[in-house]
Amino acid sequence: MARLFEQIDSQPSEIGEITLRRRRIPALGDRDIYEVKLGEEFLMSSMFVDAEVALSNLGLEATEGDNLSVVVGGLGLGYTAVAALRHERVGELLVVEYLEPVIRWHQQENVPLGKDLNADARSRYVHGSFFDMAVADPESGGFDPEAPGKQFDAILLDIDHSPRALLNDSSASFYTTDNITLMARQLKPRGIFAMWSNEGEDPVFMDVLKEVFTDVVCHVVSFYNPFQNRESFNTVYVARKPG
Structure with a gap:
């Protein structure tokens, strides 16, 4: 047993x-x-992954083109990354993770989806701070350490619980117009930024997104919570870079 x-x-x-x-x-x-x-x-928890999967699906369904270059910020248990790889239009996936033990769990296949990520040649782990890479000088940095200044078709973020409920106070400045604008430099014209949140729509953050992007939508993703015997929800923000 x-x-x-x-x-x-x-x-x-x-x-x-x-x-x-x-x-x-x-x-x-x-x-x-x-x-x-x-x-x-x-x-x-692998009990609740509907919104992590929806982050990839909603973000990539809004992304235009083929042979897409995609960044996932935050590895977690791998659900967002694996959901992205299920989209045949994805040609390259960079998974940016700050915590080295989390990368090792996947590399050593201590978690179920590690095998899927390791077996897919399109996928690559990047050890580093998403928030630092997001605002780096595009001439010398960015999300791809092998290609400074590279632009991507989509950036999918799942790290903090919400723009207000942070894992670490150091990321607070990211959710501002200035730093979201800096991150958007790493998106191609009409590229997509999508982000998971554990909370409902944040009007202040929606205003920030609307200052930088177009077609800004906050999707509600509902799922059954057996511990509470009722429906729960997360949200996924999706926004397009002008171009």
């Missing part, structure tokens, strides 16, 4: 202890549930 709980790994990181756990809840079915914690805070 499989154990009901197992701590797979726990490692120090730049922003605290990061832990990968696996559990089974018999009342919810015979399947493994993977969880990531930062200190005592839950970052992600």
Whole structure:
């Protein structure tokens, strides 16, 4: 019989202890549930991935063209990245992750979707801070360390819980008009920026997006929460760079 709980790994990181756990809840079915914690805070559970998948689907459905170059900010348990690779128009996927242990979990296939990411030649892990890379000088930096100044068709972000609920205070300045504008330099004309949030539509952040982008929409993604026996929701912002 499989154990009901197992701590797979726990490692120090730049922003605290990061832990990968696996559990089974018999009342919810015979399947493994993977969880990531930062200190005592839950970052992600494989129980709730609808919006992470929707982030890729909504963002890439809005993206024009073929052989798309795509950045995913935040690896997590890999659901956004793998959902992006299911789109045949994606020609290249860079997954930017600040926490090196999270990359190792996927490289060593300690999480189920690591195998999918490792087996797809279009996918590449990039260890670094998404927020620092987003505002880097395009002549010498950016999201692709092998190609400074490169522009992308889509940037899909899933790191903070929302523009107000941050994993680390250092990212607060990103959600401003100035820094969103700097990030947009790394998008091709008419490229797409999409972002996951655990909260409802943020009017202040919507105004920021509308100052930089066109066609700004905040989608509500509903899903069933068995712990609360009711529907829950996340949101996905999608915005297009003018061009």
